Amino acid sequence: MPLFLRKNILPSVYLGIWKIDESLDDFFSLYPFLRGFQSEVVGLYKSDQRCREILAVRLLIREIIDENVLLFHKENGCPFLSNGMNIGISHTRGYAVVIVSSIKKVSVDIEYINKRVLRIKDKFMRDDEHADSLFEYMIHWCTKETIYKLFSEDKLSYNEMQLLSISHNGNDGIIAAKNIIRNKAIEVYYHTFDDIVFTFTAL
Template sequence: MPLYKTITPNSKTIVKIWKITESYNDLMETVNLKPENLERVLTMKSELHQRGFLSVRCLLEEFGYNDDDLFYDENGKPYLKDNKQISITHSFNFSAVIVSDVIIGIDVEKQRDKISVIAHKFIDYEFNYLNKDAEDYIKKLTAIWCVKESLYKLFATPGLSFKTHCLVIPFEICDDETIAWIDYDGKKYRYNIHFIEFEGFTCAYAIA
């Protein structure tokens, strides 16, 4: 089974990353889905999304959970029946799950040049320290997107804006960590950020 990487950023938190090498049929034979999720995966139009969905269930099993242990609230935020915090992501041939006793969020994205085209939609403050001519510009944009997506997932509040409400403090790719803030409705929330790169992908996770 292609468990790609396990990370333990602190005693309360574990991150597991899966490299999706199995076929859709192989994954379907591996996991047990509750009826509503079986219907959901069968109606997905993209096999890539189906494999991502199923690989997340494989990761749940790596944590000792199954599909019945996972549920979602009205804002689409996932929870576990034992009240542990969980966040989920998948992109192309990688998926990742983070489980913790504290509030967390995670995202993984493929590093692609086209992110520069939409940078103005999710970046404001960060333009002050980004250098468009730097070799790591695309990597930094991808990291910032992942961080803000992680914040969005953990905050799970309608109306939260990547550009307006989420701020990522200056960082270097080699540092593998930074600080980010959510400035929302007159209150500020601080989060510790970690990110890693592998095979042309970036994964970032936020920890309260």
């Protein structure tokens, strides 16, 4: 079932998250239109978890757009829709998230808050960036993943993305960031619930 679906999170931007409780059989029996993807999904992905994530993404697209559109991927892996809308996709164990817009480039990343990020912090943190907690390290990680996907054609390194500030407001917040290659300022938004954090942006 959808965890939540927030329409118009930004002007012309729609986002939804699916909590993946269903088995593969549940997906195909509860949502008959998914049977059209059954051979493709099960044939391509050996992991049951991965198959369920892909099906949850298809469901979110249907829930948000409410029309039959096809999902494709470019050679670099970036997703796009047959109706011309822009789309961003992310998933982690048990959750899938989709963000779409008809006029803006969009991107999203979702992660479990995990101490593993502390072991790799030197990989993605710049010398002029600072984090005070595990949560803020997760914000840095997710934000840079989101920016990387937004500017996929730039193939940015972590040092070519800079977080300037994080404004917290309960479970939500805004990150001021920068694509250094383009000298482009970006606002990235975050939301956290349970032990999950996700970041998203539109440009």
